[in-house]
Amino acid sequence: MTALSLAAAPVISLETQADIAQREALLDLAFGRAARLAKTSERLREGRKPAEGLAFAAHGPDGRVVATLRLWHVAAGPSRPALLLGPLAVHPWFRDRGLGGAMMTTAICEASRLGHGAILLVGDAPYYARFGFDAGLTKDLWLPGAFDRSRFLGLELAPGGLKDARGLVSPTGAPVDLPSLGELVAQTGGTGEMRRSA
Numbered sequence: 001m002t003a004l005s006l007a008a009a010p011v012i013s014l015e016t017q018a019d020i021a022q023r024e025a026l027l028d029l030a031f032g033r034a035a036r037l038a039k040t041s042e043r044l045r046e047g048r049k050p051a052e053g054l055a056f057a058a059h060g061p062d063g064r065v066v067a068t069l070r071l072w073h074v075a076a077g078p079s080r081p082a083l084l085l086g087p088l089a090v091h092p093w094f095r096d097r098g099l100g101g102a103m104m105t106t107a108i109c110e111a112s113r114l115g116h117g118a119i120l121l122v123g124d125a126p127y128y129a130r131f132g133f134d135a136g137l138t139k140d141l142w143l144p145g146a147f148d149r150s151r152f153l154g155l156e157l158a159p160g161g162l163k164d165a166r167g168l169v170s171p172t173g174a175p176v177d178l179p180s181l182g183e184l185v186a187q188t189g190g191t192g193e194m195r196r197s198a
Contacts, residue, residue, distance in 0.1 A: 010066050010099055012106050015055040022065035023057060030089035040145030041122045044084050045072050048173035051083060053114060056106055058090075058099055066091040069103045071111055073174075076120060076141055076154075077167030083111055084169070085121040104131050111157060118161035120169060122151050131155065140166040 015023065027036055036042065050070040058067035067090040076082040085107065090100050108131060111119060121128065122143070125135060137154030154162045179187070 010058040012058045015057040019057045023068045040143045040147045043144050044171045066094045073172045075170050076165040082118040117158040119155045137162045
């Protein structure tokens, strides 16, 4: 591998505020906006912030976001903390280069380092099995909506992280900060129309 090809490899880092718009565009490209927002797992993410220190972006040589992966706080049944992984998306130009696997490894290692006990996800079982995910770990859990049982997978980061986990998976992450009524009125200048930035 040449120095040039090493320099061109995407760099994985924690997501920043500046990455959000590009992340959303990448997710729309990968899944289609309507389809991804209709997913049952989206019910566990909407209105919530991702887990602290567990939202990742990969940047291509030009600095643009070419891959994204976030983990979210959930409860795997009553009083059983876990993380929900997803969505994982890689720009079509960067697929088949191992970037998705690198994003997964980064996220799993960091979640483990931060002391989390388990990760759940809904996805392609053969792909995620290589990272240790198994449908058997979620057999007594269910999601808040329709889902394919064979695609609902779990991974124990700590021994027994999902032992005897039973019940509904529910969101537990911090809510997204919403503007107050006063802030919204200030943005519209009291006219009902959003002010345009200069």
